[in-house]
Amino acid sequence: QVQLVESGGGLVQAGGSLRLSCAASGFTFTSYGIGWFRQAPGKEREGVSCISASGAVTYYADSVKGRFTISRDNARNTLYLQMNSLKPDDTANYYCAAKVAVAARSCGPTGVASWGQGTQVTVSS
Numbered sequence: 001q002v003q004l005v006e007s008g009g010g011l012v013q014a015g016g017s018l019r020l021s022c023a024a025s026g027f028t029f030t031s032y033g034i035g036w037f038r039q040a041p042g043k044e045r046e047g048v049s050c051i052s053a054s055g056a057v058t059y060y061a062d063s064v065k066g067r068f069t070i071s072r073d074n075a076r077n078t079l080y081l082q083m084n085s086l087k088p089d090d091t092a093n094y095y096c097a098a099k100v101a102v103a104a105r106s107c108g109p110t111g112v113a114s115w116g117q118g119t120q121v122t123v124s125s
Helices: none
Strands: 003-007 010-013 018-025 033-039 046-051 058-060 068-073 078-083 092-103 106-115 119-124
Touching: 003 092, 018 033, 018 092, 018 119, 033 068, 033 078, 033 106, 046 068, 046 078, 046 092, 046 106, 058 068, 058 092
Parallel strands: 010 119
Antiparallel strands: 003 018, 018 078, 033 046, 033 092, 046 058, 068 078, 092 106, 092 119
């Protein structure tokens, strides 16, 4: 059974940093693209950043380019998102998703995607 467990969210002031982690199990981690999505109250879910199975291809939403860095540790079956220069607009519940289709300009869940429970990120002004 696929399990994705996010951690690292919290409350931070604008300009601060957080590092999200997603521990994955129950599937062959190295075979799939994986990524971070977020959803704020009253807004649609959006792709934040994704990384291909090999790590060769990454996607970033325009709103986070230059501030967020995605990485994966295939030996530890773990996905990371380093978030710097956080803004109040980054406030959302952040979800890890496995089995996503990743391209340089797009990222989206496939029909067999799995999701974590999410971790809340709140950025105060």
